[in-house]
Each structure stands twice: as structure tokens, then as C-alpha cells.
Amino acid sequence: MTITRLLAVTIASLSLVPSAFTAEPPTVSTAPLPGPEAKGTDPEIIGEEKAVLTVAPNVPPPIKRKHATKVHVDLEVREVVKRMADGVDYLFWTFGGEVPGLFIRVREGDLVEFHLGNHPSSKMPHNIDLHAVTGPGGGAASSFTAPGHKSQFSFKAINPGLYVYHCATAPVGMHVANGMYGLILVEPKEGLPVVDREYYVMQGEFYTKGKFGEEGLQPFDMEKAIDEKASYVVFNGAVGSLVGDKALRAKVGERVRLFVGNGGPNLLSSFHVIGEIFDKVYQEGGMKVSQEHVQTTLVPAGGSAIVEFGLQVPGTYILVDHSLMRAFNKGALGMLKVEGDPNLIVYSGKEVDATYLGEYALPGSGSGAKLAGMEAEMKKAIAGDPKIAAMGKDIVMEKGKRIYTQLCFACHQAEGQGLPGVFPPLAGSDWLMADKKRAIVSLIGGLSGPVIVNKQTYNGVMPPSMLTDEQIASVLTFVRNSWGNSGDVVTVEEVKKVHAESSGQ
Numbered sequence: 144m145t146i147t148r149l150l151a152v153t154i155a156s157l158s159l160v161p162s163a164f165t166a167e168p169p170t171v172s173t174a175p176l177p178g179p180e181a182k183g184t185d186p187e188i189i190g191e192e193k194a195v196l197t198v199a200p201n202v203p204p205p206i207k208r209k210h211a212t213k214v215h216v217d218l219e220v221r222e223v224v225k226r227m228a229d230g231v232d233y234l235f236w237t238f239g240g241e242v243p244g245l246f247i248r249v250r251e252g253d254l255v256e257f258h259l260g261n262h263p264s265s266k267m268p269h270n271i272d273l274h275a276v277t278g279p280g281g282g283a284a285s286s287f288t289a290p291g292h293k294s295q296f297s298f299k300a301i302n303p304g305l306y307v308y309h310c311a312t313a314p315v316g317m318h319v320a321n322g323m324y325g326l327i328l329v330e331p332k333e334g335l336p337v338v339d340r341e342y343y344v345m346q347g348e349f350y351t352k353g354k355f356g357e358e359g360l361q362p363f364d365m366e367k368a369i370d371e372k373a374s375y376v377v378f379n380g381a382v383g384s385l386v387g388d389k390a391l392r393a394k395v396g397e398r399v400r401l402f403v404g405n406g407g408p409n410l411l412s413s414f415h416v417i418g419e420i421f422d423k424v425y426q427e428g429g430m431k432v433s434q435e436h437v438q439t440t441l442v443p444a445g446g447s448a449i450v451e452f453g454l455q456v457p458g459t460y461i462l463v464d465h466s467l468m469r470a471f472n473k474g475a476l477g478m479l480k481v482e483g484d485p486n487l488i489v490y491s492g493k494e495v496d497a498t499y500l501g502e503y504a505l506p507g508s509g510s511g512a513k514l515a516g517m518e519a520e521m522k523k524a525i526a527g528d529p530k531i532a533a534m535g536k537d538i539v540m541e542k543g544k545r546i547y548t549q550l551c552f553a554c555h556q557a558e559g560q561g562l563p564g565v566f567p568p569l570a571g572s573d574w575l576m577a578d579k580k581r582a583i584v585s586l587i588g589g590l591s592g593p594v595i596v597n598k599q600t601y602n603g604v605m606p607p608s609m610l611t612d613e614q615i616a617s618v619l620t621f622v623r624n625s626w627g628n629s630g631d632v633v634t635v636e637e638v639k640k641v642h643a644e645s646s647g648q
């Protein structure tokens with residue numbers, strides 16, 4: 144069925160659904176809905192219960208029941224502004240107020256009575272297509288729900304497996320690109336093997352008008368989405384959602400199972416955990432262990448995989464999409480922190496991950512909150528106070544610091560001290576302080592060939608920074624006013640001017 148036709152049908156069926164959220168009477172009343180009684184009774188079903196739904200990375204507990212039951216699932220669609228990265232907000236469309244949507248866990252044979260609410264503050268109608276459903280549209284047609292309404296439909300979970308659910312309201316790609324996806328696990332009758340920990344990790348990519356890291360509330364960019372040029376590729380809805388304090392945790396000796404999904408809408412994920420080997424992979428979320436001893440498993444858009452591994456060595460393991468630019472430049476990076484005693488037989492030691500990981504090595508710096516506080520304070524001060532100029536510089540410094548810890552720190556080191564013979568120091572650098580314009584040029588175009596810093600010659604390559612003019616201005620202001628350096632503010636106008644001159648050549 145084409146999307147247009149599907150939509151026409153869903154709208155038609157919508158008008159027949161009695162509205163549970165509002166007191167409005169249904170508009171069309173030619174044929175009454177069949178009603179739940181029309182289903183007939185399923186002899187397999189005993190009793191009923193309410194599904195436990197969890198926010199990623201948590202997973203509802205394994206199902207201990209030995210029989211099928213009727214499970215009520217209550218999910219509410221909400222359109223909410225949330226953090227995409229430090230300083231970057233986005234209007235997400237969500238199942239349950241979260242990206243990915245809440246995790247649903249039922250048992251093979253269960254009768255799922257699904258209630259989909261669409262919060263009255265929503266601007267859009269939404270619905271749900273669960274890949275676990277056997278039936279047209281996976282529930283989409285029966286769940287089309289206008290803002291302030293609620294729909295109900297039921298399905299029997301015939302096939303066990305780990306399934307993606309997503310919104311299927313036109314334009315479908317856009318609803319999914321705004322975060323409308325999650326996972327539903329239909330556990331096989333006999334259950335899954337017991338493990339010590341289970342986690343929910345779901346990849347998805349976002350298409351914003353601004354580039355990666357560009358601040359403010361970022362609108363959706365349809366053109367980028369059609370061209371599949373993602374600005375962000377992330378796990379669990381935001382850059383850093385599984386990093387630092389929010390990392391997944393486990394202990395040496397434990398077995399971990401990851402339920403991995405990919406909402407897309409477009410990209411395939413080459414899911415990999417740096418330093419681990421998946422002992423078992425349930426490829427594509429099916430219920431058979433399809434492969435053992437796997438390094439990287441493919442998770443298609445609108446698909447899933449289950450991976451299991453034991454933990455022998457303590458340390459920090461990095462979850463990535465091994466399409467690596469996505470991991471290190473677009474956000475598809477998470478952490479699993481494993482505590483326990485070293486196991487020198489399996490791995491000798493000397494763990495260095497700070498330089499490799501750049502920004503991610505730093506546990507939640509709280510920089511976003513600090514900036515928001517400063518910006519609020521500045522607004523308050525704006526009623527004609529001379530303090531404003533000083534605050535302005537503080538804000539630029541804080542922004543610059545954030546860029547430094549994301550991009551420059553990996554080479555120039557935490558205190559700007561550099562690495563002897565390899566990366567020149569920024570702390571106390573005569574080269575940096577002597578010529579502002581030259582410093583700007585070096586960040587725009589990169590720097591190579593011999594450079595003399597404090598009488599030491601360096602001859603390496605610094606790649607072009609790919610930063611916006613504003614970002615260059617703040618990071619240069621930061622490095623020229625930190626670690627004993629003291630200079631003036633580098634303004635966006637100055638950078639713009641240099642940029643225009645250099646591109647005019």
C-alpha cells in the first residue's frame with residue numbers, strides 16, 4: 144500500500160475511534176468498531192498484567208512467567224525539547240518522552256493490548272508500527288492518533304525476537320529522524336539464557352540545519368535527511384548519553400547482554416565494542432545465536448542485534464559505530480566501565496585512553512549547565528551594567544574551553560603543555576601570542592612545515608579545524624588567556640575578516 148493510501152485509510156479509521164482523551168464525540172458513526180469482544184477468546188491467555196517500560200539504557204526484568212497473558216502497554220507520544228549535545232537542543236518527537244522510546248518486554252504468545260496516547264501539547268498526529276506485529280502496517284493504521292487523543296489495538300506476539308518499533312505517519316522518514324523509534328523484545332517461551340546485566344542501546348542519526356556542535360535550538364533539515372548527510376549519529380538520543388557518569392557499568396566475571404537497535408532513519412550501524420569480542424551474536428535480532436566470536440556486527444536501519452560477552456579485564460570499553468567518523472566526529476560513542484581486579488594473563492595493562500578519546504575521556508564536565516547559568520546571568524545583567532563586558536568574555540572563555548577539551552586537548556594536552564618534539568605547547572607559546580591573525584589562519588587552514596615555538600622547532604601537521612568562525616574565536620580566546628597566557632578577546636568579526644581574506648586568495 145502506498146503511504147498516501149495508508150494515510151487516507153488511517154485518517155478514515157481515526158474518525159471512528161472513540162476519543163478517550165477528550166469528550167468530543169466521534170465524528171463518523173456509520174459502522175461501529177468491532178470492539179475488543181469481537182476478537183474471540185484465546186485459550187492460551189491466562190490473566191493480565193501491565194508491562195514494565197524502561198528508559199534506555201535500562202531493560203525491563205526477564206519474564207519469569209511460564210504462560211501467555213494479556214499485557215497492557217501504555218505509551219505516550221510527546222514532542223519535547225531536549226539536549227542533543229552540550230549547548231545544542233533539539234525538538235525531539237518521542238515515544239514516552241525519551242529517545243529511543245521506552246523498552247517494551249513481552250513473552251512469546253502474549254496478547255498485547257496497546258494504548259497509544261498523543262499528548263495534547265503535540266503539534267502532529269503520530270502512530271506506531273511495531274515490527275513485532277503480524278498485521279497490516281504493524282499496527283500503524285489502527286494507532287493513528289491526533290494530539291490529545293488515545294488509540295487502542297491488540298496483537299498477539301507470535302514471533303519471538305528483538306524488534307524495532309517506530310512512528311509511521313507521513314512523512315515517515317521525518318518522524319523517525321526526529322527520534323520516533325524504540326525496541327520491543329518478544330522473549331521466547333523458554334526465556335533467554337541468564338546473564339548478569341542487560342542494557343538497551345539504540346543508534347539513530349539526526350539532521351540539523353547547523354553543523355555538528357553548532358549551538359542553540361537546531362531545526363530539522365529535510366534536505367540533509369534526504370541526502371543522508373547526518374549532522375549527528377548517536378547512541379540513545381544524544382552525544383555523550385553513555386559517557387562519563389552515564390557510562391554502562393559492569394564487573395569483571397560478569398556476562399553482559401546488549402540489546403542493540405538502529406532507528407536510522409538511513410544509516411547502517413557497524414556496531415563494535417573496542418576491546419571486547421562478542422561471544423555470541425543473535426544477528427538481526429532473531430532468536431538463534433547465529434555467530435560466535437564476532438568483532439563487529441551490522442545493525443541495519445529499522446533492525447537490531449543482540450550481543451553477549453563475558454568480562455575478563457577491568458577498564459573502559461568503548462561502544463562505537465565503526466564507521467569511525469561517526470564515532471569520533473558525530474557522537475556515536477558510548478562507554479562500558481568494568482570494575483574489578485586486573486587480569487594480567489588476559490591483558491597486560493597500561494591503559495591509555497585519554498588521548499585517543501579526546502572529549503569523551505572527560506567525565507561529564509557540566510559545561511552545558513555552567514554556560515546556561517552564565518548566559519541567564521548575563522541576560523539579568525543587561526540592564527545597563529558595566530559588568531556585562533566582563534561576563535561576555537567569561538562566556539567566550541567557557542565556550543572556548545569546551546571546544547578545546549573536545550578537539551585540541553587530544554594533541555596539545557590538558558594544560559596546553561604539548562608533547563615534547565611532537566605537539567608544540569600552547570601554554571606560554573610565543574608563536575601563539577605574537578600574531579593573532581597568524582593563529583586564526585592556522586586554525587582555518589591547518590598548519591604544517593617547521594614552526595618555532597619558544598626556540599624549539601616543530602615540524603608536524605595540524606589538520607584544518609573545521610570549526611565555525613564563532614568557534615575559532617572562542618577557542619583562540621580561551622588558549623590565549625589560559626595557563627599563564629594573557630591576551631585580548633578574539634572576536635568573531637576578526638575571524639570573519641581573516642577568513643574572507645584567506646578564501647579570497
Ligand SMILES: [Cu+2]
Binds near residue numbers: 267312318
Ligand atoms: Cu510520528
